[in-house]
Amino acid sequence: MVKEKVCYKFLLVITLMLSVSINVSCQEDSVTNKVVELPENGDNIEESTILPNIDLNNWKVTLPIGKPTEVAPPEILDYATNETLKPFFYNDSIKGALVFYTYPNASTANSAYSRTELREQLVPGSNKTNWSFSQGGKMKGTLEIAEMSKDVNGDYYRAIIMQIHGILTDTQKTLIGADDNNAPPMLKIYWVNGKVRVKTKELKDLNATDTEMLHEEAWGDDDGYTFPEYVGFEKFTLEVKVSNGRMEVILNEEDSVVYENIHMQKWEIFQNYFKAGNYFVSKDKESFSKVKYYELEVTH
Numbered sequence: 001m002v003k004e005k006v007c008y009k010f011l012l013v014i015t016l017m018l019s020v021s022i023n024v025s026c027q028e029d030s031v032t033n034k035v036v037e038l039p040e041n042g043d044n045i046e047e048s049t050i051l052p053n054i055d056l057n058n059w060k061v062t063l064p065i066g067k068p069t070e071v072a073p074p075e076i077l078d079y080a081t082n083e084t085l086k087p088f089f090y091n092d093s094i095k096g097a098l099v100f101y102t103y104p105n106a107s108t109a110n111s112a113y114s115r116t117e118l119r120e121q122l123v124p125g126s127n128k129t130n131w132s133f134s135q136g137g138k139m140k141g142t143l144e145i146a147e148m149s150k151d152v153n154g155d156y157y158r159a160i161i162m163q164i165h166g167i168l169t170d171t172q173k174t175l176i177g178a179d180d181n182n183a184p185p186m187l188k189i190y191w192v193n194g195k196v197r198v199k200t201k202e203l204k205d206l207n208a209t210d211t212e213m214l215h216e217e218a219w220g221d222d223d224g225y226t227f228p229e230y231v232g233f234e235k236f237t238l239e240v241k242v243s244n245g246r247m248e249v250i251l252n253e254e255d256s257v258v259y260e261n262i263h264m265q266k267w268e269i270f271q272n273y274f275k276a277g278n279y280f281v282s283k284d285k286e287s288f289s290k291v292k293y294y295e296l297e298v299t300h
Helices: 002-037 075-081 170-176 262-269
Strands: 059-062 089-092 097-102 115-120 137-148 158-167 182-192 195-203 219-221 225-230 236-243 246-251 255-259 271-281 289-299
Touching: 059 075, 075 089, 097 115, 097 137, 097 271, 137 158, 137 271, 158 236, 158 289, 182 236, 182 246, 182 271, 195 246, 195 262, 225 255, 271 289
Parallel strands: none
Antiparallel strands: 059 115, 089 097, 097 289, 115 271, 137 236, 137 289, 158 182, 158 271, 182 195, 195 219, 195 225, 236 246, 246 255
16 A cells, blocks of 8 residues: 555656656747747848949939929938938838939920939039040949829820930030030930830931031931830839940840941030939829839949
8 A cells, every 4th residue: 555655656746747847848949939930130120121222422313393403412412311302312222222203393494394313423513524425434224114104095104214415515515606505315215105215316417517516406316216125114224335436225134226327426526424214204284203223323
């Protein structure tokens, strides 16, 4: 009888010890699982902020407000906290893009349309120093059309997303008696119904003198070229390369169109600058467009 009681107590103790051991083991496993599920950095629980890969030190931006309003370096570098810029020029920190939003409102002296658009400045804060085709240059950007409103017929509006714009030197301006330094744009790249369309300039009279070529009316539009690829509202890459008498536009690093002709050679008379952003081709009051740039780089 005594032996049976001793055995019973021994079994009870063993059972209690096993029970405690199992409970402790389960708690340890539970705690371990919770730790594994948490981020390595406990402060980094929310989704990370991603910034666009764009250096704005050599760009100024024109907005669809004011006469119009322009913001140049160094003020443009603080665009994220600039109250004037915020509605039109801001970060999409989830996708890592710089957003260009615009609608019909203010326009520049030589245009009927509004834009939120960057203008290259070789010397930050100044429009006076520019470049020729013989000096060369390259602009490459990765972008997408985020939103584009439609007209009353249900068709999408257009936007110019890249340009090479000509400019007169002060000497040339005086020579032809121009009101300002504006010259024609040699290149306009459009988003049209989901495709990329390229327009360039051609000299109307190939026998025109150097002075005659400085006048904007001396240049006309070519027939244009539309890349066959449909980009729609997806991300795509554009690259523009210029050199003496030559210009090339490349879409998604695969398809390209090359201009190497007498018109490119004659264009050497002008200085130039790159532009990129959202030049919205609409005057309809309720229309708008939004372009996102993920990357933008210029080299000379």
